[in-house]
Amino acid sequence: xxxxxxxxxxxxxxxxxxxxxSQAEDPLEPLNRGIFAxxxxxxxxxxKPVAQGYRFVVPEPARRxxxxxxxxxxQPLYLINALLQGEGAEAGDISKRFLANTFWGFLGIFDxxxxxxxxxxxxxxxxxxxxxxWRESSPYLVLPILGPSNPRDAIGTGVxxxxxxxxxxxxxxxxxxxxxxxxxxWDKRERxxxxxxxxxxxxxxxxxxxxxxxxxxxxxxxxxxxxxLEAQPAxxxxxFDIDEE
Amino acid sequence: MKKIIYIVSAVLLFFAGxxxxxxxxxxxxxxNLADKVIKEIITSSKTPEEKxxxxxxxxxxxxxxxxxxxxxxxxYWKKATPAQREAFLKEFTDFTxxxxxxxxxxxxGQQFSFSGTRDAGKAQVYVDSTISTNPPISVIxxxxxxxxxxRIIDIIVEGVSMAMSYRNExxxxxxKNNGNLDTLTKELKKKSDNFKFTKSQK
Numbered sequence: 001x002x003x004x005x006x007x008x009x010x011x012x013x014x015x016x017x018x019x020x021x022s023q024a025e026d027p028l029e030p031l032n033r034g035i036f037a038x039x040x041x042x043x044x045x046x047x048k049p050v051a052q053g054y055r056f057v058v059p060e061p062a063r064r065x066x067x068x069x070x071x072x073x074x075q076p077l078y079l080i081n082a083l084l085q086g087e088g089a090e091a092g093d094i095s096k097r098f099l100a101n102t103f104w105g106f107l108g109i110f111d112x113x114x115x116x117x118x119x120x121x122x123x124x125x126x127x128x129x130x131x132x133x134w135r136e137s138s139p140y141l142v143l144p145i146l147g148p149s150n151p152r153d154a155i156g157t158g159v160x161x162x163x164x165x166x167x168x169x170x171x172x173x174x175x176x177x178x179x180x181x182x183x184x185x186w187d188k189r190e191r192x193x194x195x196x197x198x199x200x201x202x203x204x205x206x207x208x209x210x211x212x213x214x215x216x217x218x219x220x221x222x223x224x225x226x227x228x229l230e231a232q233p234a235x236x237x238x239x240f241d242i243d244e245e
Numbered sequence: 246m247k248k249i250i251y252i253v254s255a256v257l258l259f260f261a262g263x264x265x266x267x268x269x270x271x272x273x274x275x276x277n278l279a280d281k282v283i284k285e286i287i288t289s290s291k292t293p294e295e296k297x298x299x300x301x302x303x304x305x306x307x308x309x310x311x312x313x314x315x316x317x318x319x320x321y322w323k324k325a326t327p328a329q330r331e332a333f334l335k336e337f338t339d340f341t342x343x344x345x346x347x348x349x350x351x352x353x354g355q356q357f358s359f360s361g362t363r364d365a366g367k368a369q370v371y372v373d374s375t376i377s378t379n380p381p382i383s384v385i386x387x388x389x390x391x392x393x394x395x396r397i398i399d400i401i402v403e404g405v406s407m408a409m410s411y412r413n414e415x416x417x418x419x420x421k422n423n424g425n426l427d428t429l430t431k432e433l434k435k436k437s438d439n440f441k442f443t444k445s446q447k
Contacts, residue, residue: 120380194351194443201440202344204432208417212410220383220404236406240369240387240398242312 025138026211032142036207039147043189051189063190065109070184072101072108074122076165081123085131085225093119125163126156127225135226140211148214268362268370274395275372275386278307279357286346288354293442297346304342309389309396310334316398317411321419321426329426336433343440350443357384369398 026032055063075098082091097113097120105112114120129152137152146157161167170177203209216235223234282303286296314334315322322330355376363371368390375381387399387408399408415429422428 114379117379122380195348198344198347198351198443201436202340202347203414204418204429204436205414205421208414209410212413213405216405216409217403223404235404236385236387236399236401236409237365238406238409240312240316240365240367240389240408242315242367242389242398 025215026140028139028141032140032211033207035142035144036210039142039145040206042145047186047189048193051186051193054186055190055193063187066183067187067191068101068105068111069108070180070187071111072098072105073166073180073184074164075101077160077163078121078123080163080165081125081128081160082121084125084128085123087123087225090121090123093121094123123225124153124156125159126153127222129156130222131226135222140215148210150218153218268364268372271362271370271372271388271390271395272359274388275374275397276357276359278303279374282349283354283356287349287352293346293350296350297343300346300349301342304345305338307397309391309398310338312389312396312398313408313411314338316408317415318419318426319412319416321416321424324424325426329430333426333430333433336430336437340433340437340440343437347440347442 075094079091079094082094097118100113100116100118101108101111134152137150139150141149141151141154143149143154149157167177170180199209200206219235286299311334314337355378357374358377360373360375365371365387370388372386372388374384376384383403385401386397387401388395389398399406418429
């Protein structure tokens with residue numbers, strides 16, 4: 001029950017209160033900013049240059065195949081979370097997608113499932129915890145390397161790491177295991193190159209921008225995964241008050 | 246008996262329909278704008294600079310930039326002088342036009358499909374739409390009706406309100422800079438002058 005008392009983002013309350021409330025969700029801001037700066041430095045030093053090199057060397061169709069391949073390896077994890085959430089229909093879609101892409105899509109390199117119009121869903125253990133009742137989670141956290149989070153989703157990320165079936169198989173092959181994790185993230189970074197670049201160059205305070213966007217987007221994902229009746233009003237439904245002058 | 250069921254169903258359908266009252270004018274406003282921007286700007290082979298020039302007009306007509314500017318500054322708007330507000334609105338408009346032209350440049354021009362409208366109170370309405378990718382991307386347009394015309398006051402992509410994101414960003418910036426709006430305006434101008442468009446990967 002205590003877990004539910006995370007503070008409510010009620011849409012009807014005054015927006016000025018809301019802004020201070022959302023700042024109160026970041027009492028660790030000085031520490032978070034430090035870790036954020038570390039992550040950004042690490043990104044500029046390693047992740048981003050390699051992602052740029054990868055984009056430069058490997059043509060788009062091949063990169064799409066790589067992305068499909070790693071996405072396919074994650075489906076069993078999504079399936080486990082869908083089952084833990086009691087999402088039968090989602091579990092069915094994920095199974096169909098995994099089977100179609102693994103067998104007809106040459107181990108997942110070709111996204112046959114999307115051609116067959118099988119919906120693409122992701123599912124993580126943070127969402128599972130939300131379905132189980134941990135609806136609101138603060139404070140805002142920036143994790144080293146992993147980035148924006150909160151206590152619930154930090155635990156979720158940790159559980160997802162040990163819950164990934166492909167990694168059980170690769171357990172005794174540490175080179176393959178770490179290659180899988182590194183390549184999956186480099187591929188993701190490549191696809192985010194342009195948008196993240198744009199966001200960074202257009203922001204006067206990139207830490208504040210990522211915090212705001214992460215929190216809003218995460219709440220949306222949580223709202224989508226919990227029962228419609230229990231869902232909080234969406235974050236964007238705030239009072240857009242306008243003073244006429 | 247059959248007749249009664251028929252009448253009851255008709256009445257229920259009527260109320261169900263009333264509950265989902267569509268603000269067709271609002272949907273048309275957004276879909277016409279989206280079609281125009283996709284056709285004339287996004288999928289055309291113009292340079293980013295030419296697109297920026299075209300986009301400026303559409304952007305400034307479609308968005309209620311004064312109200313957005315007022316909202317994103319929060320308490321700092323009330324504290325600012327008219328001259329400060331005007332200077333801020335100019336740089337805010339210039340810079341967001343540039344960054345959004347750049348963002349739209351990354352978008353391949355997939356069609357929007359519109360699923361309905363919801364009343365947002367205070368003469369405001371949400372227009373729900375999705376971009377037909379797999380998984381689909383949710384885009385919600387928040388419009389305000391004034392003097393018989395619509396203006397966009399917020400765009401919400403996958404739950405992320407642009408107005409709220411700017412507000413959180415600028416409030417954080419101003420807090421670090423003693424609430425001095427001139428500092429923010431200068432920073433926006435500096436970033437706008439140095440802004441370079443992303444090289445197209447298409």
